[in-house]
Amino acid sequence: MSDEGSSKELSATTHGSDVITEGLKNRTNTRHRAIAFKVSHVLVSLFFIWLFFIHIIGLFLFTKGFLLTRLVLEDRSSCDILPNGLPSPDISDGCWHPRTFKKAVVIIVDALRYDFTVPAQKDSASPPKYYHDNLPFLYDTAVAHPEKAFLFPFIADPPTSTLQRLKGLTAGNLPTFIDIGSNFAGQATEEDNILVQLKRQGKRIVHLGDDTWHSLFPGYFDQNLTHAYDSFNVWDLHTVDNGVIEHIFPLLNDQVSLGWDIIFGHFLGVDHAGHRYGPDHPAMAEKLRQMNDVLERLTKEIDDETLLVVMGDHGMDSKGDHGGESDDEVEATLWMYSNGPRFGRLSKDDIRPPATAKERPVQQIDLVSTLSLLLCLPVPFNNLGKPIAEAFVRNTPATRRDQENLAQVNLLVFEQMRRYQSKYAEAREFTEDDSISAFRDQLKSTSAQGEDVNTNFSKWHARTVAMYRQLWANFDLQDMATGVSILLLGLAALLIIAELATAECEKDLLPTLRYTVIGTAAGVIAAIPGLVLNPTSAQITSTTGLLPLATGGSLVGAIASKVIKSVNTRSITRPSAWTWLALFFTISQAAGFASNSYTIHEDTILTFLLGTFSVFTLLSSLRQVSGSDRVLGVYHSGLFMVLTRAASFSRLCREEQMPGCRSTFYASQTSSTSAPWQLLIPSIISFLLPEIIKAFYKGTASYVGSAGFWVGLCFRGGLMLTALYWIIDAADNGDWLAETFSSSTLKTISITIARCVFAIAVPIGFSTFVWAKPCVDISIIDLPSPTASGEAKPQITVLGYANMFGSRYFLLIPAFVLSIILLLPPMGQYSLAICAWQILCLLEILDTNGIAITGIARPFIGPVVLAMLGSYHFFKTGHQAVLSSIQWNAAFVPLRTIRYPWSPILIILNNFGPQILCAAAVPLTVLWKRPISKEGLRGYWSDIMQACMAHLLYYATIQAATTMWAGHLRRHLMLYRVFMPRFLMASGVLFVIDLMLIVVALGGTRVTGSSVAEIFGY
Incomplete structure (x- = not known):
């Protein structure tokens, strides 16, 4: 690097002197150039803002048809009227059905998986796990006292996030997958549910624990007895559980004076232990033993x-996460207990609880009707669950009287579901299934035989629920097609404008923006007749409505303006071979998302594509005429390939990749904490990464001024503090210093350190970038004059001139590295450090091979490979295109509790950190070692715009493809597990990249240009 840099520096010395002299002579032109520079920035920013809104509108229209929600009916069940419409009989101790219990204590042990509660399989070849045999009380009681307790697998409907599960557990209805988006911003539920019925009956409801309940049911709980706790801090295993334990037993000991009717206690320790450590960890065993003691004491x-009802709202996967639909995530636990002989079994074979969750499972929607009838409440109007048989029979096996009692409650729920079905069909204006009506008559004809009623009801219920599952999976194909059309049209506009752009930014964008406005106006005019005839909000977003037509008009106008201009000026040029390679990388990857196996193994595909790029650049470097370019090109191409392979050692396997994949990101396949040896990684990074950046800067003699202060001192100090943070965090996780420091003390120390790192990265780092001078060193040397006078002649030497724009802009990159790397576990830091190194290698490859975007040559390969790097390191930093891989603990690295907007920003930085870093580096593909023209940076705006468009083109193509494939494969078995999460990820990344290019890339370019102009008078 140094030889090449020195040669460029020597050649730039005299030229730099001439430019400075000329700049001093032309100060009068500086103001005009500054104005033109700002105009270019504004035009380019407006163009990308327009693209941002195109993406929002396209995605909105698609999701409007794809992510459907079911219609929530406002009807309420009433104690006065039976579900068949007849007046309720005079039942002195019941409503619809005689009362069984006066009060209830409902305990939710969050993420209580079924195999946590049953004995470990003795014949299993695998060794015992920490989650085995630490919560035996539920199983032992159900076996010893079948008349008092029963234990069953409790199957949740995906998505397995807490808020959606609470909706199903209280309303008894099926979720729709759009509800996953409200998991962390819950709104009050509107449909009839068991808490509504309790409130209407004048019951006093108490809640203890997870505060998610208060988002769903505001104002339902007794304020004097209720105690809610923050649910989002997954690093805190004990606060919520200890709070519930502290308050629940005094309530039980003084029931008469306190006068409560039902208690909901929601424990979070098991769930948080899973998120923090994984299920196979001593902390999980400790939490399960604590729950065992608490539940035994409650009885x-x-x-x-x-x-007494004990249940899990969902399970957890092998890493302790949830949100998807794998078996481990949906298999929760249900245990019911009574001090008296109130329960039974249908047969003698059912006495012992199921050994696995595959035997005799109970659906979670069945809980609502069961609790309602046991507690003398009307079954909520929207309920689709059936009563749990064991709660209504008292003998083993069930007698004829038991069968008749079960038949009675089944008929009540049958009538309630039929009433709901009738109302829903009326609201949606579709005809009820005649065969189901005939099945109703069959049920009534067997009402005298309880066992027959129960058998027929079970069949009818399964058929009805299956019908609703399919009904609520219906898609609005018209809206979906409209959204995809706009996304594809936006993609075409982006490609055409990027390929046909000229070197004159203002002359390019002004006609494009003008035609965009004209096209939008034409679309609005075309939509007016439809709005006049049907002025509703639905018409605005319909296929012929205002929003699609205005958006489509603006896109057609933009494309037409560019095509017309290019044809008139005959400025259409053939794309370079490197551009064809970039298009091949992008299109081949986009096409592969039609396959679920391709999507699952996307990280491996990216490894291959980046390696292929390295081979091409290595071969290209061997053909370079300049010896220094040839050597450096080969060196950096080979290094780029080696770093790609090195990053591949950081792996977090998704469930579908097993057993052929072995995770290395955490200590083990079932752990959520780093291995002790991995703590060396942050310390090594703090030493090596600043030195690597320093070496690249010294290659062009740019390691002067702010570069030494920011990279050599501040950046290195921030990385050292990051290493210290993760050492303290590991000490807290492993209780290494338990005898010396409490966990709260260690948490205080780690939060303080994390805030110091952010103080270095944000105020110091970004301030340095904004206010720093160019990384050049100007010196004046008096040389002897060759003339007879003998007077000394001053010679101006500018060190760092050869990379003045690139070295100045790159000061922004360490600030992002430091902000992101703190939020990642050690193996994630390893990947991000490699990503930063690869960015520098890529810049050198583009320079030595002459494949950077310039006014004449416009290969898109640099920005596209940057985008591929961002996607690749997304997987290498411990993420996957599944909800369960989100590292929620990042929100609590510098914070104790959730704080908006900081907590969501921290999650975004952790999740999309590599893409953010690579997007920030896009202008460097133009500015790195770029010769300086007399117009300064103003002349490069068109190239920077093309680089940003090429980078955005990759992500927009991926997003359009995943959207199109998700819509096309909407009935595929892997929709929820594979295609929809990848579509959601692509959409989220696209919006992040849009904002990064507008705010950071374009804003950072303007700051760099202004900084250089201030010194050199451009």
Whole structure:
């Protein structure tokens, strides 16, 4: 690097002197150039803002048809009227059905997977896990006292996030997958549910624990007895659980004076232990033993008139995460207990609880009707669950009287579901299934035989629920097609404008923006007749409505303006071979998302594509005429390939990749913490990464001025503090210093360190970038004059001139590296450090091979490979295109509790950090070692715009492809597990990249240009 840099520096010395002299002579032109520079920035920014809104509108229209929600009916069940419409009989101790219990204690142990509660399989070849045999009380009680307790697998409907599960557990209805988006911003539920019925009956409801309940049911709980706790801090295993334990037992000991009717206690320790450590960890064993003791104590405290229900809202996968639909995530636990003999079994074979979750499972929607009838409540109007048989029979096996009692409650729920079905069909204006009506008559004809009623009801219920599952999976194909059309049209506009752009930014964009406005106006005019005839909000977003037509008009106008201009000026040129390679990388990857196996193994595909790029650049470097370019090109191409392979050692396997994949990101396949040896990685990075950046700067003699202060001192100090943070975090996780420091003390120390790192990265780092001078060193040397006078002649030497724009802009990159790297575990830091190194290698490859975007040559390969690097390191930093891989703990690295907007920003930085870093580096593909023209940076705006468009083109293509494939494969078995999460990820990344290019890339370019102009008078 140094030889090449020195040769460029020597050749730039005299030229730099001439430019400075000329700049001093032409100060009068500086103001005009500054104005033109700002105009170029404004035009380019407006263009990318327009693209941003195109992406928003296209995605909105597609999701409007794809992510459907079911219609929520406002009807409420009533105690006065039976579900068949007849007046309710006079039942002195019941409503619809005689009362079984007066009170209830409902305990939710978040993420209580079924195999946590049953004995480990003795014949299993795998060794015992920490989650085995630490919560035996539920199983042992169900076996010893089948008349008092029963234990069953409790199957959740995906998505397995807490808020959606609470909706199903209280309303008894099926979720739709759009509800996943509200998991962390829950709105009050509007449909009839068991809490509504409790409130209408004048019951006193108490809640303890997870505050998610208060987002769903505001104002339902007794304010004097209720105690809610923050649910989002997955690093905190004990606060919520200890709070519930502290308050629940005094309530049980003083029931008469306190006067409560039902208690909901929601424990979070098991869930948080899974998120933090994984299920196979001593912390999980400790939490399960604590729950075992609490539940055993609860059974001793409740009286004979109180029902105790213990359940998990969902399970967890092998890493302790949830949100998807794998078996481990949906298999939760249900245990019901009574001090008196209130329960039974249908047959003698059912006495022992199921050994696995595959045997005799109970659906979570069945809980609502069961609790309602046991507690003398009307079954909520929207309920689709059936009563749990064991709660309504008292003998083993069930007697004829038991069968008749079960038949009675089944008929009540049948009538309630039929009423709901009738109302829903009326609201949606579709005809009810005649065969189901005939099945109703069949049920009534067997009402005298309880066992027959129960058998027929079970069949009818399964058929009805299946019908609704399919009904709520219907898609609005018209809206979906409209959204995809706009996304594809926007993609075409982006490609055409990028390929046909000229070197004159203002002359390019002014006609394009003008025609965009004209096209938008034409679309609005075309939509007016439809709006006049049907002025509704639905018409605005319909296929012939205002929004699609205005958006489509603007896109057609933009494309037409560019094509017409290019044809008139005959400025259409043939793309270079490097551009064809960039298009091949992009299109081949986009096409592969039609395959679920390709999507699952996307990280491996990216490894191959980046390696292929390295081979091409290595071969190209061997053909360079300049010896220094040839050597450096080969060196950096080979290094780029080696770094790609090195990054591949950081792996987090998704479930579908097993067993052929072995995770290395954490200590083990089932752990959520780093291995002790991985703590060396941050310390090594703090030493090597600043030195690597320093070496690249010294290649062009640019390691002067702010570069030494920021990279050599501040950046290195921030990385050292990051290493210290993760050492303290590991000490807290492993209780290494338990005898010396408490966990709260270690947390305080780690938060303080994390805030110091952010103080270095944000105020110091970004301030340095904004206010720093160019990384050049100007010196004046008096040389002897060759003339007879003998007077000394001053010679101006400018060190760092050869890379003045690139070295100045790159000061922004370490600030992003430091902000992101703190939020990543050690293996994630390893990947991000390699990503930063590869960015520098890529810049040198573009320079030595002459394939950077310039006014004449416009290969898109640099920005596209940057985008591929961002996608590749997304996977290498411990993420996958699944919801369960989101590292929520990043929100609590510098914070104790959730704080908006900082917590979401931290999650975005952690999740999309590599893409953010690579997007920030896009202008460097133009500015790195770029010769300086007399117009300064103003002459490069068109090239920077093309680089940003090429970078955005990659992400927009991926997003359009995943959207199109998700719509096309909407009935595919892997829709929820593979295609929809990848579509959501692509959409989120696209919006992040849009904003990064507008705010950071273009804004950073303007700051760099202004900084250089201030010194050199451009």
